[in-house]
Amino acid sequence: MKLKQLSVFLENRPGQLAAPVQALAQEGVNILTLSLADTTEFGILRLIVDDWERAKDVLEQAGWVVNLSDVVAIGVADRPGGLSEVLTLLAGEGVNIEYLYAFALRRDDKAILIIRFEDPESALQVVLDKGLHVVDGDQLVALVS
Amino acid sequence: MLKELWNDAEGGFHPASAPDFLPESALREVQLRRLRAVVSRAYENVELFRSRLNDRRLTPASIRSLEDIRELPFTIKADLRDTYPFGLFASPMTDVVRLHASSGTTGKPIVVAYTREDVEVWSEVMARTLACCSLHRGDIVQNAYGYGLFTGGLGAHYGAEALGATVIPISGGNTDRQIMLLRDFGATALCCTPSYFTHLVERAGELDVDLRELPLRVGVFGAEPWSDGMREHIEAQAGIKAFDIYGLSEIIGPGVASECSQHEGLHVFEDHFYPEIIDPETGEALPDGAEGELVLTTLSKRAMPMIRYRTRDITSIITEPCGCGRTVRRIRRIGRRSDDMIIIRGVNVYPSQVEAALLTVEGTLPHYQIILTRDQGLDQMTVEVEVTAEVFSDKVRALEEVRARIAQAIEHILGIRVALRLVAPRSIERSQGKAKRVIDRRAG
Numbered sequence: 001m002k003l004k005q006l007s008v009f010l011e012n013r014p015g016q017l018a019a020p021v022q023a024l025a026q027e028g029v030n031i032l033t034l035s036l037a038d039t040t041e042f043g044i045l046r047l048i049v050d051d052w053e054r055a056k057d058v059l060e061q062a063g064w065v066v067n068l069s070d071v072v073a074i075g076v077a078d079r080p081g082g083l084s085e086v087l088t089l090l091a092g093e094g095v096n097i098e099y100l101y102a103f104a105l106r107r108d109d110k111a112i113l114i115i116r117f118e119d120p121e122s123a124l125q126v127v128l129d130k131g132l133h134v135v136d137g138d139q140l141v142a143l144v145s
Numbered sequence: 146m147l148k149e150l151w152n153d154a155e156g157g158f159h160p161a162s163a164p165d166f167l168p169e170s171a172l173r174e175v176q177l178r179r180l181r182a183v184v185s186r187a188y189e190n191v192e193l194f195r196s197r198l199n200d201r202r203l204t205p206a207s208i209r210s211l212e213d214i215r216e217l218p219f220t221i222k223a224d225l226r227d228t229y230p231f232g233l234f235a236s237p238m239t240d241v242v243r244l245h246a247s248s249g250t251t252g253k254p255i256v257v258a259y260t261r262e263d264v265e266v267w268s269e270v271m272a273r274t275l276a277c278c279s280l281h282r283g284d285i286v287q288n289a290y291g292y293g294l295f296t297g298g299l300g301a302h303y304g305a306e307a308l309g310a311t312v313i314p315i316s317g318g319n320t321d322r323q324i325m326l327l328r329d330f331g332a333t334a335l336c337c338t339p340s341y342f343t344h345l346v347e348r349a350g351e352l353d354v355d356l357r358e359l360p361l362r363v364g365v366f367g368a369e370p371w372s373d374g375m376r377e378h379i380e381a382q383a384g385i386k387a388f389d390i391y392g393l394s395e396i397i398g399p400g401v402a403s404e405c406s407q408h409e410g411l412h413v414f415e416d417h418f419y420p421e422i423i424d425p426e427t428g429e430a431l432p433d434g435a436e437g438e439l440v441l442t443t444l445s446k447r448a449m450p451m452i453r454y455r456t457r458d459i460t461s462i463i464t465e466p467c468g469c470g471r472t473v474r475r476i477r478r479i480g481r482r483s484d485d486m487i488i489i490r491g492v493n494v495y496p497s498q499v500e501a502a503l504l505t506v507e508g509t510l511p512h513y514q515i516i517l518t519r520d521q522g523l524d525q526m527t528v529e530v531e532v533t534a535e536v537f538s539d540k541v542r543a544l545e546e547v548r549a550r551i552a553q554a555i556e557h558i559l560g561i562r563v564a565l566r567l568v569a570p571r572s573i574e575r576s577q578g579k580a581k582r583v584i585d586r587r588a589g
Contacts, residue, residue, distance in 0.1 A: 007539035
């Protein structure tokens with residue numbers, strides 16, 4: 001149920017983001033979604049891709065240091081209050097979120113949240129108990145293509 | 146020179162190693178005889194040396210004991226520059242069979258010369274070096290030191306041949322090819338700089354080649370200072386024994402001193418190179434055991450004798466008997482050179498201190514570089530450290546913590562504030578030879 005997220009260290013200067021994305025494009029890896037965390041000195045590119053094992057290989061071969069972490073994708077209603085409901089629910093259960101990013105789907109009236117929990121294992125249990133709509137890797141690929 | 150080769154994988158010593166085991170009295174006798182001969186030779190043939198002796202009212206006959214060497218003037222690197230290119234030669238060019246040159250950091254290189262006898266001595270001391278590193282006839286030596294004007298390549302080459310080992314003269318660079326040949330030819334030993342080897346280990350990882358599964362068992366590393374932490378890292382990553390060797394072009398090239406199986410200091414081949422330790426400030430000779438600058442005298446060099454050459458390398462002499470049985474004295478591993486020292490806001494800093502700090506935080510040694518700049522008259526030191534898989538995280542907070550921990554560790558050791566920048570893996574230029582750790586952009 002958990003998704004694999006790849007993270008890549010980037011220096012904060014022109015061209016740094018283009019290179020890994022281009023490397024993946026050349027190998028035909030599809031990026032489902034991404035987020036970029038930035039500080040004054042460096043950035044962390046976080047990627048959800050259709051084939052994480054191959055993507056990791058491609059990036060490492062090209063010399064990037066790749067971090068692999070577990071994230072959970074949750075489908076929410078794409079309307080005012082959709083995100084708020086989920087967050088309130090999780091907060092009520094004392095689940096800590098490290099960071100999240102989201103995107104809306106072209107079809108359905110759904111949005112997808114990618115959430116990095118402090119403790120993915122127990123957070124996932126809470127999410128499932130509360131009957132939230134967890135999206136796994138295959139479903140995500142199907143939804144965005 | 147090439148005596149019968151009876152050394153083999155069963156562990157017999159090469160006959161060339163015999164002087165390593167001389168009784169002390171015999172060794173001192175050889176040294177004194179050779180010292181008197183080399184001083185005479187330099188006095189008769191090298192103008193600069195003769196005039197310096199005359200200034201001090203000394204003659205070669207003034208040398209009656211080994212201790213008398215302390216009366217002789219030092220030779221320094223500037224002397225080689227000032228007499229560029231051939232001013233310190235003691236042999237006519239008809240007797241010189243080889244020239245080498247080192248890359249002076251400024252302008253003209255340093256030129257060194259060898260007669261046929263010098264090349265034979267060099268081959269002998271390099272064979273003794275490799276024997277110290279547990280190599281025998283039957284070993285396959287991949288020699289990744291650069292061939293050319295640099296003494297490393299040909300020095301290791303002649304030594305390995307004299308030992309009776311098989312040499313692969315691949316020279317430096319082309320890391321993918323190095324790795325391919327390590328696998329295909331099954332080298333049991335690799336000679337290169339330690340910083341190049343860490344680069345090779347890194348590249349092998351990217352190519353999914355596990356060096357621990359190859360026949361490679363020995364690394365012969367020299368030409369730059371490297372720490373014990375780096376040794377542990379290299380040995381674990383590559384499944385080898387790493388040996389530190391020491392030498393410098395001005396004296397002969399590699400082959401001045403080498404670690405043995407005990408890894409507790411480097412045996413100086415002192416029947417050819419007489420070591421002294423001096424106080425680098427005053428020039429006073431220091432007793433055995435005290436730390437100071439290493440000064441070497443070439444006892445048998447013919448083309449270009451060096452009398453009391455100041456190496457700028459900081460070490461001390463170990464006199465205790467060594468577990469390997471060799472009687473020639475040892476020097477401690479060289480952690481720093483007196484001219485590696487950087488002075489920042491009045492504080493003396495050595496790159497090895499930064500290395501030590503990095504090791505305490507990361508456990509392994511990442512690639513790093515020290516950049517010095519001057520901002521409104523004030524020196525600034527920035528340490529750039531490549532992010533490694535061990536410390537990289539998807540969380541900004543975790544990376545900021547790593548950055549702060551490294552900066553703290555460095556400031557704790559150096560006692561000054563430094564800027565610390567995490568940089569992308571492989572963004573710091575890899576050296577094919579000696580690593581360039583310090584970039585000084587302070588103008589004037």
